[in-house]
Amino acid sequence: MQRRHLIRGLAATVLPGAVRLAPAAADTEGEAHTLLREGGGGLVVAIRHALAPGTYDPPGFRVDVCSTQRNLSDEGRMQARGIGVWFREAGLAPSRVRASQWCRCLETARLAFGEVRPWPVLNSIAAGQGDASAQTAAAQTELARLAAANAPGFEVWVTHQANISALAQRPTRSGEGLLLRHDKGGAAVNVLASLRIG
Secondary structure (H helix, E strand, O other): OOOOOOOEOOOEEEEEOOOOOOOOOOHHHHHHHHHHHOOOOOOEEEEEOOOOOOOOOOOOOOOOOOOHOOOOOOHHHHHHHHHHHHHHHHOOOOEEEOOOHHHHHHHHHHHHOOEEOOOHHOOOOOOHHOHHHHHHHHHHHHHHHHOOOOOEEEEEEEEEEHHHHHHHOOOOOOOOOEEEEEOOOOOOOOEEEEEOOO
């Protein structure tokens, strides 16, 4: 599978839901690498899980039983490994990797990065699952906490399309990541760049 290393800078726009796109912070792959290498300030890469064909999960699925869920395809597993290669080739290692408890997110994170910490805040909020308001607020609060603490390095959060859309007010493709950082001067989540790494 040919991996695409496309970084798209984002124009300055104010969006609803306390999200702001930063002024073209990463117009090139090199600039995105620099942001990640410098880290600090609570930088987070929110990644949508790799390719898992289908829509939603079957009725009666269980979070703790992978066979009842929609899972990664062979292409998705290759895509997840490719995400890990992208980071390693750039010499980038996250300080922590957190993921939804859904198997497709945990598998994406493990194939890409090895160790992962399940975090229920990142669990799917699609199709009425979970508590969308509470989980999105918790993710925003954690971004603000990391920014206030000036947390070194960067974290990776592997989650679902619906969760990223709620947090960042924009859709993502399978394996796509968004560079996020909370605005310490306000209540906004800054989307610094889109990383098409899978």
